[in-house]
Amino acid sequence: MSQQAPVIISSESPFASDVFAKRHPALIERLTGAWPFEPGQRQALSELAEEGVHGVIRPLPDSASDYQLWRKWGSAYFGRRWAEAPFLWAESFFYRRLLEATDFFEPGPWRGVDPFAPFKQAELAGEVVSAEISALDDVADLADDERGQALLLSSLWGNRADLALQITAGRDIQASGLVADDSKHLWELLRSAPGGTVALVADNAGSEMVADLVLVDHLLAHGLAEKVVLHVKPTPYYVSDATLADVADCLRALLLGKGEARAVGERLREAAAVGQLQVRTNAFWCAPFDFTATPESLRSELATATVTILKGDLNYRRLVGDRWWEPMTTFAEATGYFPGRVATLRTLKSDVIVGLRPKKLAELEDSETDWRTAGTHALIQVCP
Numbered sequence: 001m002s003q004q005a006p007v008i009i010s011s012e013s014p015f016a017s018d019v020f021a022k023r024h025p026a027l028i029e030r031l032t033g034a035w036p037f038e039p040g041q042r043q044a045l046s047e048l049a050e051e052g053v054h055g056v057i058r059p060l061p062d063s064a065s066d067y068q069l070w071r072k073w074g075s076a077y078f079g080r081r082w083a084e085a086p087f088l089w090a091e092s093f094f095y096r097r098l099l100e101a102t103d104f105f106e107p108g109p110w111r112g113v114d115p116f117a118p119f120k121q122a123e124l125a126g127e128v129v130s131a132e133i134s135a136l137d138d139v140a141d142l143a144d145d146e147r148g149q150a151l152l153l154s155s156l157w158g159n160r161a162d163l164a165l166q167i168t169a170g171r172d173i174q175a176s177g178l179v180a181d182d183s184k185h186l187w188e189l190l191r192s193a194p195g196g197t198v199a200l201v202a203d204n205a206g207s208e209m210v211a212d213l214v215l216v217d218h219l220l221a222h223g224l225a226e227k228v229v230l231h232v233k234p235t236p237y238y239v240s241d242a243t244l245a246d247v248a249d250c251l252r253a254l255l256l257g258k259g260e261a262r263a264v265g266e267r268l269r270e271a272a273a274v275g276q277l278q279v280r281t282n283a284f285w286c287a288p289f290d291f292t293a294t295p296e297s298l299r300s301e302l303a304t305a306t307v308t309i310l311k312g313d314l315n316y317r318r319l320v321g322d323r324w325w326e327p328m329t330t331f332a333e334a335t336g337y338f339p340g341r342v343a344t345l346r347t348l349k350s351d352v353i354v355g356l357r358p359k360k361l362a363e364l365e366d367s368e369t370d371w372r373t374a375g376t377h378a379l380i381q382v383c384p
Contacts, residue, residue, distance in 0.1 A: 044100070077090070088322035179377050213247075241314075251269065
């Protein structure tokens with residue numbers, strides 16, 4: 001990966017600054033309203049919110065099992081203001097500190113309790129997922145290629161566009177928001193190497209994970225993959241990021257559905273039973289670095305896949321590097337280091353972007369909108 005593009009520092013990005021000044025304090029307020037936290041937990045959360053806005057970065061307590069690891073990772077930043085640290089690193093460490101504040105790793109009743117579970121469960125029980133599951137009966141009647149594209153777009157847009165919209169409004173509604181679309185290349189790649197392994201690195205739980213699972217079923221059922229390895233986070237992260245428990249909850253939602261939804265759930269359960277669907281995790285998925293730091297064991301695994309599909313904005317930032325790239329830098333230039341073919345499905349929710357054509361970039365810049373961060377645009381990019 002080129003090192004010419006400077007790393008995004010939190011203070012240099014209005015979006016990143018807003019995350020620490022507004023979004024993190026608001027999140028902590030929601031958490032304290034959702035859980036019967038004890039005084040010590042509430043104090044730790046309050047101090048974290050205040051620290052992120054006005055204080056300096058404090059390391060983990062010496063008692064933390066990963067204290068030495070984070071001490072090494074943060075040696076250049078501890079004692080400095082959060083805004084002075086790279087945005088990717090600082091945001092990642094914020095969520096590690098949040099888990100520390102809620103006693104996620106400590107012996108006792110809070111050990112292993114996902115602090116974001118109420119938000120994930122509320123989404124899973126909401127109207128978007130219900131409509132998504134109901135629409136599967138209509139999607140099942142589409143021609144294979146059209147069905148695959150509808151499922152791909154649903155997986156891309158996550159909770160912004162369920163399958164019901166794909167059917168009632170048509171694919172053009174969602175395709176119009178794409179700033180780059182290599183979906184044809186992705187399907188050609190999958191068809192050219194049937195019977196291999198597809199690695200899918202997940203992003204969000206809830207409706208997006210439901211859409212991801214339905215896409216996985218399509219790949220397996222149509223012979224586009226012999227095996228799909230679904231990579232999820234080892235611990236709660238970035239509020240909505242999917243863990244193994246979230247995958248199980250979403251699979252259960254499909255199995256509790258009717259018609260095609262239940263059929264998809266049963267096929268996926270059978271695929272897991274025979275090893276065609278595997279769910280894995282790795283500590284690196286919660287590390288504060290881009291993917292140039294991927295450990296060798298994980299690099300070797302991804303190198304054997306027909307394609308690794310990375311979902312979401314955070315994985316995109318880690319793939320190309322959270323840097324102030326020139327937007328017309330090619331996707332291949334930014335990702336050439338990756339071990340094997342890689343594709344990304346991303347809704348734009350942060351500053352970084354590569355692979356834009358000059359005409360599209362000019363159009364976006366003239367739109368006078370916060371197109372990089374508002375989540376109103378998306379992309380599908382592939383590097384063979």
